[in-house]
Amino acid sequence: MSNYLKDRESQILTKGNDAAEISCDKKSLAGSVSQRACVFCGSRVVLYPIADALHVIHGPVGCASYTWDIRGSLSSGPQLHRLSFTTDLKERDVVFGGEKKLYHALIELIDKHQPKAAFVFSTCIIGVIGDDVEAVCRQVTKEKGIDVIPVMSEGFNGTKKDGYKIACGALSKLVGTNNDYTPSKYSINILGDFNLAGELWILAEYYKKLGVEIISCMTGDGRVEQIRRAHKASLNVVQCSGSIMHLAKEMKEKYDIPFMKVSYFGIEDMSEALYEVAKFFKDDEMMAKARELVTNEISKLLPALQPYRQKLEGKKAAIYVGGAFKAISLVKALRLLGMKTVVVGSQTGNAEDYKLLKDLCDEGTIIVDDSNPNELSEFVKLTGANLFIGGVKERPIAHKLGLGFCDHNHERKEALAGYVGMMNFAKEVYASVTSPVWKFVK
Amino acid sequence: MLLRHTTSEVKERKALTVNPAKTCQPVGAMYAALGVHGCLPHSHGSQGCCSYHRSTLTRHYKEPVMAATSSFTEGSSVFGGQANLLQAIDNIFGIYDPDIIAVHSTCLSETIGDDLGQIVKKAQDDGKIPEGKFVVQASTPSYVGSHVTGYANMLEAFVKYFSFKTDEKLRQVNMLSGWVEPSDMRELKRIAGLMKLKTVLLPDTSDVLDTPMDGTYKMYPKGGTTREEIVSMGDSMKTVAMGEWATKSAAVALDNKCKVPFELTDVPIGLKATDRFIQALSTAGKVSIPECIAEERGKLVDVITDMHQYLYGKRVALWGDPDTLLPMIEFLVDMDMKPVYVVSGTPGKKFSARAMEILEAKVPEAKVRNGASADMFLMHQWIKEEPVDLLIGNTYGKYIARDEGIPFVRSGFPIIDRIGHSYFPTVGYLGGIRILERMLSAIMDKIDATSPEESFELTM
Ligand code: SF4
Ligand code: SF4
Numbered sequence: 001m002s003n004y005l006k007d008r009e010s011q012i013l014t015k016g017n018d019a020a021e022i023s024c025d026k027k028s029l030a031g032s033v034s035q036r037a038c039v040f041c042g043s044r045v046v047l048y049p050i051a052d053a054l055h056v057i058h059g060p061v062g063c064a065s066y067t068w069d070i071r072g073s074l075s076s077g078p079q080l081h082r083l084s085f086t087t088d089l090k091e092r093d094v095v096f097g098g099e100k101k102l103y104h105a106l107i108e109l110i111d112k113h114q115p116k117a118a119f120v121f122s123t124c125i126i127g128v129i130g131d132d133v134e135a136v137c138r139q140v141t142k143e144k145g146i147d148v149i150p151v152m153s154e155g156f157n158g159t160k161k162d163g164y165k166i167a168c169g170a171l172s173k174l175v176g177t178n179n180d181y182t183p184s185k186y187s188i189n190i191l192g193d194f195n196l197a198g199e200l201w202i203l204a205e206y207y208k209k210l211g212v213e214i215i216s217c218m219t220g221d222g223r224v225e226q227i228r229r230a231h232k233a234s235l236n237v238v239q240c241s242g243s244i245m246h247l248a249k250e251m252k253e254k255y256d257i258p259f260m261k262v263s264y265f266g267i268e269d270m271s272e273a274l275y276e277v278a279k280f281f282k283d284d285e286m287m288a289k290a291r292e293l294v295t296n297e298i299s300k301l302l303p304a305l306q307p308y309r310q311k312l313e314g315k316k317a318a319i320y321v322g323g324a325f326k327a328i329s330l331v332k333a334l335r336l337l338g339m340k341t342v343v344v345g346s347q348t349g350n351a352e353d354y355k356l357l358k359d360l361c362d363e364g365t366i367i368v369d370d371s372n373p374n375e376l377s378e379f380v381k382l383t384g385a386n387l388f389i390g391g392v393k394e395r396p397i398a399h400k401l402g403l404g405f406c407d408h409n410h411e412r413k414e415a416l417a418g419y420v421g422m423m424n425f426a427k428e429v430y431a432s433v434t435s436p437v438w439k440f441v442k
Numbered sequence: 443m444l445l446r447h448t449t450s451e452v453k454e455r456k457a458l459t460v461n462p463a464k465t466c467q468p469v470g471a472m473y474a475a476l477g478v479h480g481c482l483p484h485s486h487g488s489q490g491c492c493s494y495h496r497s498t499l500t501r502h503y504k505e506p507v508m509a510a511t512s513s514f515t516e517g518s519s520v521f522g523g524q525a526n527l528l529q530a531i532d533n534i535f536g537i538y539d540p541d542i543i544a545v546h547s548t549c550l551s552e553t554i555g556d557d558l559g560q561i562v563k564k565a566q567d568d569g570k571i572p573e574g575k576f577v578v579q580a581s582t583p584s585y586v587g588s589h590v591t592g593y594a595n596m597l598e599a600f601v602k603y604f605s606f607k608t609d610e611k612l613r614q615v616n617m618l619s620g621w622v623e624p625s626d627m628r629e630l631k632r633i634a635g636l637m638k639l640k641t642v643l644l645p646d647t648s649d650v651l652d653t654p655m656d657g658t659y660k661m662y663p664k665g666g667t668t669r670e671e672i673v674s675m676g677d678s679m680k681t682v683a684m685g686e687w688a689t690k691s692a693a694v695a696l697d698n699k700c701k702v703p704f705e706l707t708d709v710p711i712g713l714k715a716t717d718r719f720i721q722a723l724s725t726a727g728k729v730s731i732p733e734c735i736a737e738e739r740g741k742l743v744d745v746i747t748d749m750h751q752y753l754y755g756k757r758v759a760l761w762g763d764p765d766t767l768l769p770m771i772e773f774l775v776d777m778d779m780k781p782v783y784v785v786s787g788t789p790g791k792k793f794s795a796r797a798m799e800i801l802e803a804k805v806p807e808a809k810v811r812n813g814a815s816a817d818m819f820l821m822h823q824w825i826k827e828e829p830v831d832l833l834i835g836n837t838y839g840k841y842i843a844r845d846e847g848i849p850f851v852r853s854g855f856p857i858i859d860r861i862g863h864s865y866f867p868t869v870g871y872l873g874g875i876r877i878l879e880r881m882l883s884a885i886m887d888k889i890d891a892t893s894p895e896e897s898f899e900l901t902m
Binding site: 029030031032033034036037038039040041059060061062063065066067088089090091093094124125127128129154155156157158159373374377392393395396397399400401402441 | 465466467469482488490494496497498501504505506507508510511516518525526527529530531534538550554586653655657658659660661787814
């Protein structure tokens with residue numbers, strides 16, 4: 001491969017040609033047109049869906065205004081999370097510190113909105129001017145009697161992934177603070193679903209059919225009270241492992257709650273998830289119900305997918321998403337549609353995920369960590385992909401190149417989880433790849 | 443009701459901005475830099491800022507937006523970002539090969555005290571900037587000003603760096619454009635063309651952020667003011683600067699450096715502001731105003747006349763950037779409408795003063811606020827106190843529009859839930875007709891949807 005920043009070579013490999021492991025967890029190079037976001041962004045997206053909490057961004061105005069209601073996480077009740085509160089630091093505050101401003105903002109907001117808890121995000125600049133955010137939070141907690149939790153998510157302090165970890169830390173301060181709850185016999189927490197386009201509600205339906213109680217979801221359609229009693233669950237079912245694994249591990253240590261990694265995307269993974277949960281509870285009746293559910297859904301779904309598969313058979317896809325774990329499910333789901341993945345990459349994958357990806361993909365597939373538009377467009381040309389799966393910044397590039405596109409990020413409009421989700425996915429991919437517009441490109 | 447938390451009682455808030463009506467400086471610097479041909483914007487700070495700015499621009503223009511970042515780490519936040527920027531410059535020329543890198547700072551790099559000028563000089567001295575390539579820099583801390591300030595600072599940097607006065611005077615006029623759409627920039631050029639005037643438009647995002655789909659991806663599209671053009675601005679007869687907030691500093695810089703005098707006028711939105719703009723062009727270029735422009739004006743006046751009965755007395759709430767808000771409210775007043783609430787997140791006392799000047803005589807009850815406390819929350823409270831008939835502003839108004847059931851015309855930045863702004867201009871006389879058309883459609887759609895059967899009408 002020519003033409004890439006030289007230091008990036010270790011972050012790109014082609015299956016079959018390169019024996020080496022991909023190196024990831026690296027900071028982006030200075031000067032790259034990286035598609036990555038920051039630590040704060042990572043923390044913000046994880047905690048954002050908690051709908052009855054107050055989310056206050058301590059910093060200059062920009063960091064807040066970009067994250068105002070951008071993630072399509074739905075709430076069935078309160079909508080407080082969708083408002084954007086910022087201390088909007090000014091030059092004076094940068095010189096003299098913003099603690100007072102933060103304090104007043106919190107008091108005012110808590111009085112007004114009566115939230116169940118508050119999260120205070122600290123942005124890059126706070127890390128530099130040295131505000132003692134933790135002290136302010138302690139003070140306000142004392143005065144107002146609700147948990148005011150500092151989220152020390154200075155943007156420069158690593159990658160988006162580190163932001164996830166920090167968000168997990170914030171969540172774990174809430175977990176276990178309510179002991180007066182008796183869960184039913186089979187209870188779980190769903191970790192790592194953000195209820196994009198209502199996906200959690202689809203899953204909740206499945207679990208209900210199995211007779212499993214969901215004590216809390218972290219954080220889709222989240223509520224502070226539910227998180228407080230999350231430690232009462234018998235099992236943590238973790239999706240999107242990148243973002244919330246830390247919490248699962250911590251809850252294992254602290255409360256001895258085992259966890260399992262699942263994906264709800266695609267037929268195989270979705271079914272596997274239900275079976276695994278049933279297996280965990282060692283309940284024959286539940287297993288029977290799971291089988292019934294799966295058989296039922298698949299017998300409806302497979303024939304419905306057929307016409308799409310016929311049209312998509314042999315088409316090629318390029319994937320560039322946030323986490324590599326998601327990419328794995330995507331590769332499988334595309335296979336089910338008869339499509340081949342020729343490029344796959346992520347912003348924040350870890351070594352384990354990339355190894356899984358490498359094993360899963362066909363020979364010749366390009367695997368890449370922390371890519372940029374130039375590379376991606378070159379890969380696409382090289383491999384002759386027909387479809388691109390990515391996020392907001394990739395869509396217009398894909399379209400300019402004459403590729404179909406599917407948003408698998410926060411801006412997705414259709415639920416992609418579960419069996420319904422697979423159907424939606426097929427429809428979306430089909431519509432985009434076979435759009436008549438591609439015929440008009442000269 | 444997504445904004446059910448909004449109360450009608452307006453309480454002074456000291457420490458808080460709710461749902462800000464502005465974004466930060468670098469996004470403006472980035473937009474301005476995209477309007478220069480072959481230029482790659484570079485964000486000197488952490489990755490997040492750059493990523494957010496690009497996403498915001500992409501959401502608004504539905505186009506790929508390229509920009510590089512210094513990717514600060516914890517180390518840079520302690521020791522400064524010089525090493526990052528030097529390495530970045532090296533890497534960018536090595537791989538992305540732009541003609542120009544336009545570096546802007548972020549809150550972070552400003553706070554730790556990085557001196558961009560000095561770092562770029564070091565890059566030059568160290569031979570990191572290849573022959574025939576350039577690095578321009580502007581300081582854009584977000585805790586001062588707003589996205590408009592960043593835009594202004596970047597423009598100023600371009601003319602300061604490139605524009606050059608030779609002995610040869612050119613028969614051309616500089617047009618410094620305020621923050622408007624690619625479609626508007628194209629329209630400004632069309633109007634100048636009708637006047638048979640040779641102009642240099644800076645910046646020019648047409649053919650950059652409204653490019654055709656041809657199956658290829660070009661990192662540097664064909665549009666944008668070229669470096670040669672910016673250089674030649676030093677020899678122009680005059681500068682017409684559209685919008686005090688976005689373009690005055692660049693106009694002044696050009697005057698100081700190359701002795702090119704300037705006329706400061708508004709972004710030509712609506713009747714009077716376009717009159718002033720056309721007049722300014724005609725004076726600057728010593729050309730007469732052609733009949734075809736008079737005809738366009740006549741068409742706008744005609745539509746205003748015909749539609750007056752529907753617009754008369756309509757109460758309007760507006761928010762956005764000073765340079766476009768001022769001519770817009772003037773236009774509304776000229777049509778006998780009542781811009782009663784005006785909010786801009788961009789600070790500067792002048793704004794309120796000028797707005798009140800426009801509104802005083804005809805809309806004495808108007809409320810105007812700009813700066814820190816001027817956010818969408820305040821706007822909503824005002825509307826709850828006394829409602830309006832129409833909202834004009836960026837996408838962030840859609841919550842209020844929905845909760846209160848008010849017709850809504852999208853205008854300004856960002857518009858992330860509709861298209862059209864990149865293609866259909868709102869500047870000039872014809873742009874005025876478009877504004878009118880959209881206001882009317884919004885108002886009429888509501889009447890048609892909600893009027894009782896007995897008063898539901900087929901015709902206007
Ligand atoms: S740090 Fe400053 S420049 Fe960066 S996003 Fe926040 S406000 Fe904007
Ligand atoms: S300033 Fe820091 S926290 Fe804010 S957007 Fe930029 S990188 Fe993220």
